[in-house]
Amino acid sequence: MATGHTDPQRRERILAATLDLIAEEGIARVSHRKIATRAGVPLGSMTYHFSGIEELLREAFGRFTDHIVAVFDAHLGAAADRDQAREAVADLVHELSEGSQRDLVLTQELYTLAARQPAYRELTHEWMRRSRVHLEKHFDPRTARQLDALIEGLTLHRALAREPHGRALTLEAVARVTTTDRRTP
Amino acid sequence: MATGHTDPQRRERILAATLDLIAEEGIARVSHRKIATRAGVPLGSMTYHFSGIEELLREAFGRFTDHIVAVFDAHLGAAADRDQAREAVADLVHELSEGSQRDLVLTQELYTLAARQPAYRELTHEWMRRSRVHLEKHFDPRTARQLDALIEGLTLHRALAREPHGRALTLEAVARVTTTDRRTP
DNA sequence: CCCCATAACGTACGAACGTACGCTCTTGCT
DNA sequence: AGCAAGAGCGTACGTTCGTACGTTATGGGG
Numbered sequence: 001m002a003t004g005h006t007d008p009q010r011r012e013r014i015l016a017a018t019l020d021l022i023a024e025e026g027i028a029r030v031s032h033r034k035i036a037t038r039a040g041v042p043l044g045s046m047t048y049h050f051s052g053i054e055e056l057l058r059e060a061f062g063r064f065t066d067h068i069v070a071v072f073d074a075h076l077g078a079a080a081d082r083d084q085a086r087e088a089v090a091d092l093v094h095e096l097s098e099g100s101q102r103d104l105v106l107t108q109e110l111y112t113l114a115a116r117q118p119a120y121r122e123l124t125h126e127w128m129r130r131s132r133v134h135l136e137k138h139f140d141p142r143t144a145r146q147l148d149a150l151i152e153g154l155t156l157h158r159a160l161a162r163e164p165h166g167r168a169l170t171l172e173a174v175a176r177v178t179t180t181d182r183r184t185p
Numbered sequence: 186m187a188t189g190h191t192d193p194q195r196r197e198r199i200l201a202a203t204l205d206l207i208a209e210e211g212i213a214r215v216s217h218r219k220i221a222t223r224a225g226v227p228l229g230s231m232t233y234h235f236s237g238i239e240e241l242l243r244e245a246f247g248r249f250t251d252h253i254v255a256v257f258d259a260h261l262g263a264a265a266d267r268d269q270a271r272e273a274v275a276d277l278v279h280e281l282s283e284g285s286q287r288d289l290v291l292t293q294e295l296y297t298l299a300a301r302q303p304a305y306r307e308l309t310h311e312w313m314r315r316s317r318v319h320l321e322k323h324f325d326p327r328t329a330r331q332l333d334a335l336i337e338g339l340t341l342h343r344a345l346a347r348e349p350h351g352r353a354l355t356l357e358a359v360a361r362v363t364t365t366d367r368r369t370p
Numbered sequence: 371c372c373c374c375a376t377a378a379c380g381t382a383c384g385a386a387c388g389t390a391c392g393c394t395c396t397t398g399c400t
Numbered sequence: 401a402g403c404a405a406g407a408g409c410g411t412a413c414g415t416t417c418g419t420a421c422g423t424t425a426t427g428g429g430g
Contacts, residue, residue: 027213104300149339157337176364232390
């Protein structure tokens with residue numbers, strides 16, 4: 001209480017609580033008060049640390065994309081060749097789609113915001129850019145772009161499907177998109 | 186007013202206004218009052234025609250998926266062979282991603298709801314099921330599933346990208362995923 | 371040792387919300 | 401013509417919201 005000094009942990013706790021609450025209840029149901037309660041800070045802290053709910057959301061989703069990009073890096077950064085990259089992509093799809101519901105829900109909330117407000121599109125652009133950097137280490141730019149979209153679709157459909165598809169199907173799709181050899185049409 | 190008779194147009198106008206408002210402002214900012222104003226109906230009508238906001242949203246998104254499935258049918262239903270199906274898929278991706286912002290935003294809002302609440306997943310399941318019915322007329326089930334995910338990802342990335350990819354890239358991705366090594370052409 | 375700049379908080383206010391409920395008006399039956 | 405029934409609406413209530421702003425507590429300079 002009023003230490004007279006800046007407390008950086010307070011900001012972080014508020015941001016973490018914001019993401020937790022969005023994941024649980026959705027942007028439609030978050031409020032300063034709920035976030036403050038969840039974070040264990042007084043209501044007054046909300047307007048003190050953040051100029052408004054807009055700023056709070058944007059900063060919170062900034063933290064979130066940092067986290068997701070880190071997951072991306074962890075999977076794809078280690079791949080040494082094409083085949084490892086394909087495996088890494090499959091792992092990524094399955095981790096994102098069956099791991100914590102949290103990341104999936106937050107991703108959708110962010111896309112929803114991005115679909116409407118250009119400000120949030122900065123975050124998704126950066127996210128896409130960084131994933132393409134990794135993919136282009138192993139595939140040509142056109143393929144990287146297609147693969148990036150495929151990852152998105154596979155992750156979403158796997159997460160929402162009644163009976164999620166297995167890893168073999170993921171890997172087959174990845175292989176097809178990343179195989180540039182000429183085949184019978 | 187009070188005509189003494191059921192007025193089916195009133196319900197429809199409310200549902201249409203609900204979708205319009207969600208597309209413009211997001212679920213977070215819709216309210217009975219705003220919807221009523223937009224639809225040109227009194228506030229009292231809202232609780233008369235719908236038991237609550239939940240029911241209203243679910244019915245509105247039901248109309249929306251009907252619409253989207255119709256778009257799907259229109260594109261894919263007419264395809265007579267594989268190549269036409271591939272072209273139809275490319276058309277679909279481009280129409281959904283560069284057509285009205287409305288459909289894109291509403292799709293994202295629905296996915297966001299579906300990611301959190303199973304009730305809305307019924308709608309997305311039905312949607313996926315019907316699109317797969319069309320795709321399986323031209324491709325084997327595994328391929329149809331992969332293609333369905335690819336459509337999703339291409340549409341989303343194209344809509345959110347800073348510089349959307351061209352039709353050639355869409356078609357190439359579709360071709361790759363739908364081209365099988367060892368099968369008949 | 372004291373005091374002030376300022377980090378941090380508690381609270382009060384007006385706006386907006388969802389919903390319940392009593393009222394009005396039309397219609398079909400007689 | 402008159403009336404019962406019920407479709408449809410207007411409004412008021414209690415709640416929750418975001419934010420502004422006055423208040424409190426602290427530590428470093430004097």
